[in-house]
Amino acid sequence: MKRIIQKVGRIRLVIIITLVAALLAIGLNILLQLIQGNELSYTALYRALISAIIIAPLLSWYLVGLFMRVIELEQKMQEWAMFDQLTGLFNRRAFLHRAEQEYTLAKRHNESFAILVLDLDHFKTINDKYGHKAGDLILEDFGQLIKSQVRQSDICGRIGGEEFGFILPRTDLNNSRLFAEKLLTTIEQRSISIEGKEIKYTASIGITLSHPYSNYKINNLLHQADRALYKAKSAGRNCYQVANAVS
Structure with missing residues (x-):
């Protein structure tokens, strides 16, 4: 009707x-x-x-x-129930729901998919130095950037304050690396303008893969990617790291 x-x-x-x-x-x-x-x-x-x-x-x-x-x-x-208002990407609940759907689909068809967790570098420092308006502008800019970079089949969402998750269906480790490298380069070239000041920002990424024969659930895989993300932070930020299980 x-x-x-x-x-x-x-x-x-x-x-x-x-x-x-x-x-x-x-x-x-x-x-x-x-x-x-x-x-x-x-x-x-x-x-x-x-x-x-x-x-x-x-x-x-x-x-x-x-x-x-x-x-x-x-x-x-x-x-409003599905999307984050600042970035226009899926919110945490919707992202996890879609991730579970992709997990079930990949298992059914014996396919692998990549999981990436991305965190914007020094986001708290930017908020403290330039104000929360600058942080909001960065999130809005980042959301627009992501929409222009991902495929229609890819799933991406804001899963924390400045943390984002990506599900890349039918994507192997090599293509995951290429995606992360391209994304980091594109982010590094971005900037926002506020009160006459140009503010640049970068990000760090953790990568893991879900294999058809693996018994890891979505939460386990996100945890793996999150651990790889912290390795990227420790390595100096503005880079990516791969979880040990798939490196």
Whole structure:
């Protein structure tokens, strides 16, 4: 029903409702006259038709508009429940849900997939030095960057304050490395402007793989990638490291 209303559109739907109302008004008026045993009055039919043409569009325009507004609000609520407002990426709950789905699908088809955990470097320092507005701008900029870098099949979400998770379906270790290298280079070239100051930022990445024969669950794999991330932090940041299990 919702899809039909959205596809047809408000104006067309009002026209359809008005035509149906006009036909019903004429039909009911004829039926009523026949029941009462009166001769068919074209004046009564004309009045019924005019009433339907006047009342139906006014009432249906309001009701259809109200219903479409409810649909719009429902869609926004669904988006708010799934997406992080600053980055536009999946929030933690939605990311983990999609990750579980990908895990099940990969197991079924005996495929591997890569898991990356990314953390923006020195984010707290940037917030302390330039204010939280700068941090928010970086998160917004980073979200736009990610959307331009990932494939449609890739899953990415904000899983912490400045921490992000990636699921790359049908991706081996070599392609995971290439993705991480390209992403780090692209991030390093980015900057945001606030109060006349250009602020650059970098990131660190941890990588692990999920193999078809592995019994590791999503939480275990994320933990592996997270440990690799801390190795990247210890190695000087602005780099990536691979979990020992797949290195």
